[in-house]
Amino acid sequence: MTDTFWAPGRVNLIGEHTDYSGGLVLPVAIQLGISLEAEPAERITLVSAGEPVELAATGEGDEAGWGRYVAAVAQELGALGRPAIGLDGVVEADLPRGAGLGSSGALEVVLALALCSVAGFELDPIELALACQRAEQRAVGVPSGVLDQAASLLGRAGSALLLDCGTLEHRWVGLPEELGILVVDSGERHTHEGSGYGDRRRELESGDPRRMRHVATENERVRAAVTALEGGDVHALGPLFKESHASLRDDYEVSTPTLDRLVAAALEAGAFAARLTGGGFGGSIVALTEGAEADAVLARLNAGWVVRAEDGAIRRRTGSLRDRA
Numbered sequence: 001m002t003d004t005f006w007a008p009g010r011v012n013l014i015g016e017h018t019d020y021s022g023g024l025v026l027p028v029a030i031q032l033g034i035s036l037e038a039e040p041a042e043r044i045t046l047v048s049a050g051e052p053v054e055l056a057a058t059g060e061g062d063e064a065g066w067g068r069y070v071a072a073v074a075q076e077l078g079a080l081g082r083p084a085i086g087l088d089g090v091v092e093a094d095l096p097r098g099a100g101l102g103s104s105g106a107l108e109v110v111l112a113l114a115l116c117s118v119a120g121f122e123l124d125p126i127e128l129a130l131a132c133q134r135a136e137q138r139a140v141g142v143p144s145g146v147l148d149q150a151a152s153l154l155g156r157a158g159s160a161l162l163l164d165c166g167t168l169e170h171r172w173v174g175l176p177e178e179l180g181i182l183v184v185d186s187g188e189r190h191t192h193e194g195s196g197y198g199d200r201r202r203e204l205e206s207g208d209p210r211r212m213r214h215v216a217t218e219n220e221r222v223r224a225a226v227t228a229l230e231g232g233d234v235h236a237l238g239p240l241f242k243e244s245h246a247s248l249r250d251d252y253e254v255s256t257p258t259l260d261r262l263v264a265a266a267l268e269a270g271a272f273a274a275r276l277t278g279g280g281f282g283g284s285i286v287a288l289t290e291g292a293e294a295d296a297v298l299a300r301l302n303a304g305w306v307v308r309a310e311d312g313a314i315r316r317r318t319g320s321l322r323d324r325a
Helices: 068-079 103-118 124-138 146-153 199-204 209-230 234-250 258-267 293-301
Strands: 001-014 024-041 044-048 053-057 086-093 157-166 170-174 179-185 273-277 286-289 305-308 314-319
Touching: 001 103, 001 124, 001 146, 001 179, 001 209, 001 234, 001 273, 001 286, 024 044, 024 103, 024 146, 024 305, 044 124, 053 068, 053 179, 068 124, 086 103, 103 124, 103 314, 124 146, 124 179, 146 157, 157 199, 157 209, 170 209, 179 199, 179 293, 199 209, 199 273, 199 293, 209 234, 234 273, 258 286, 258 293, 286 293, 293 305
Parallel strands: 044 086
Antiparallel strands: 001 024, 001 314, 024 086, 024 157, 044 053, 157 170, 179 286, 179 305, 273 286
């Protein structure tokens, strides 16, 4: 029998470049994601958009292209005791790559769910998120945090995830129904390994005052955002988003002129809050509106999506690949 696995991307409301320093983040899992239809096999054989990957069930083999992620996930799970059972499947996505919406994290999560399922191997969500985080680091050689993988696994419909990346303590923060969340893609593509992401972490760890100031103030903004949401004062997020974007632009230096212009355009179009989301150096912005105005604001921007907070990664039984061939 074939299972279909699905893992969502995420938009981080606030708490940027704080995860790898053990700080606070506030992401939501969104309706855009990655699916994998698979069944058990002797080897790992996958195809995505016409690009095949074939590896041993342990993850050994050619690790070029997106196969790096497949190999890394299989190897990390193997180190935790997953039996070496392969899978045969097809990967599909409506989540754009390089848009700052956690596409690599979603890919790692959907692969991990499938590989665990075919082998009858179970991990709790946090342990699985950490394994996927290590897989990302193994695949691309960048010391990334756990935000994306945790959000993809722990997402809850109608809520944001408040995650302490130091202790891994987490809880859900309800989002008011009248809150509209927009994502606008800048079109500037980035990868962690091809941007200054690793440099920023090294600068932070070396004690760079501007980088440290950003992290300290951003953690406080996350706390204030949670207070605003739980108190129903969504418009209090406007100044917090403004301060966050300015800090990311000036202290952390991860914004771009295109992202700055998009933030300004979103506010001019009627959003009451806007900031870059994700690692920066391109990608997307997130903007907040009154729920009834979300579509109109998006139409004025002429790009992007109205997103909603969704449940995290799932599995469902769908039949046999061979029966449907």
